[in-house]
Amino acid sequence: MGCVPAETGPDAGAVVHCGDPVREQRGLDAGTGWVDLSHRGVFTVAGPDRLTWLHAMTTQHLTALAPHRGTTALLLDPQGHIDHALFLVDDGEVLWGHTEPGRVGDLVAFLDRMRFLSRVEVTDRSAEVAVVWTVADPAGFPAPLITRSADDSLGGTDLFLPRAALADLADRPHRAGLWAYEARRIAAGVPRIGLDTDERTIPNEIGVLGGAVHLDKGCYTGQETVARVWNLGRPPRRLVRLQLDGSVDRLPGHGEEIALRDAPERPIGVVGSSARHHEQGPIALALVKRSTPVDASLVVGDVAATQEVLVDPEVGLHVRPGRG
Template sequence: MRSPLLSLPGAVAAEGADEGVAAHYGDLFREQRRLASGSGFVDLSHRGVVTVTGEDRLTWLHLLLTQHVSELPPQQAVEALVLSPHGHVEHALYLVDDGTTTWAHVEPGTQGALVAYLESMVFFHRVKVADATAEYAVAHLPAGSTASAEGAAAVRETPWGRDLFVPRADLAGLARGWGEPAGIWAYEALRIEARRPRLGFETDHRTIPHEVDWLRTAVHLQKGCYRGQETVARVHNLGRPPRRLVVLHLDGTEEVLPPHGAEVRLAADGPEGRPVGFVTSSARHHELGPVALALVKRNTPVDAVLLAGTVPAGQEVVVPQ
């Protein structure tokens, strides 16, 4: 779904998972600094939007998600996951309830599978699940922004800023009141700095929440049963996730960023050594320089210099051994 904001001056279209919105508008670092200072906005209209209505919506979602939502107050933003029976992450939802409707935005292209799963679990509950992506778009205002959220159907207020659910037909008009645009590359650089995982980037088919620090933000350890809870409890009690998320501070003399999936090795073993992990996301940060997130084996020495592809990198722990 191509965003109308790609017609703004300087817009360069993103590719891959973020196709449909702008990668940047001509000045990556200026766009990052703008967001970091609390001004401007990011077009996230390529993300999927799912709504759940009906009087049982919160108690029903509580049975399915990793987060405690049965008594979720209106306007309180939460993150939640859907796990497989073996505890692997299948979906990541960014939720808010407005008192009558639960709104969630999800990774582009995943909303169909999520809606299909949710609908299969309705049974006798009084709920209605809908893919609202064609009707609503997501935009992000950074923390500290004074721009108005007027016109939004729902707002998620988080430490990182506000996620607005706006009528897709009104996106271009509302954007005129949000200030200068910043592309998804700037948004991603700040996400990496904040160590926030992203489904399909920091995850693969066997990721469990502990590995990417989602235990802290998207899993409630005292709630009742949900699919995959046994794995969550077992690994939490043992304290030994098989892999762990790290920040990589990349050698700034290299011109090319290691792409998603690039193998990570111990620098001491050289480029032919056995891989200990892989790069999940990488970006050029306006202050930190080239940075990346990576998943590495739990027992990888925390003080080891690594090779991300062929790029030397210092390691900063996110998830402890």
């Protein structure tokens, strides 16, 4: 059986499996697999001011970013809502990044508008550069332009390859699809911006404080909201991982409402992404109201679910972040 592409959603056109999603997941766990992420957007920021310029705008501390050290930054709106996620690595002269599918055009346009007198040049590189992720040794792949590894790269490495090199991977063994990759991501509790978040999501709700959000820097757009909620605790919502009833032969869809099992008529959250994990069974990430009891049994339509806490409902200065 050949590789099958996604037909809809943000990953439309990308390969979701190559015949055996369970085998593909096991290959990733064994350290042999790779995943084509070439549908993601790629951009670069060149110029001597690139790190200090982005440091001033994003949630991440970038002024002293060492070459080849991967990191993640967010761009927030004035109310602290997440607009963009930037997965970054610097080569000493150019900052490379990738972002969610379909978002690079808006991201590059925004950054370009913010250049003012800064000595930077922002370029959409998606047409000539592609991202491939692997848990295998990167040395076995076509020579990458740069590689990135960070806490949120799921134990693997992002390879920035010339897009022409994708043809050399066509017959490469141990290919896995997005179903395997997404199952690994959800099991790790790593949210995708725009899929596990909505237009109201603030960083405090999704467990990225101390990771994509540096808690000892300020003076970026949206920082007031992040700091206020951090100082006071109790974000409006919290990210959870759902363990879904495997006896029901379906996965909840993106945006499907979640309710308490004892009060199914009263929604308390929504599903972001879901997958079938080869060991854990059907799982999902979801945002629920902070006030939802951490031991409450939940239901998503006709699918029963239990929750695993990823973000403490009281998270703030007096409580250690659930994830970083």
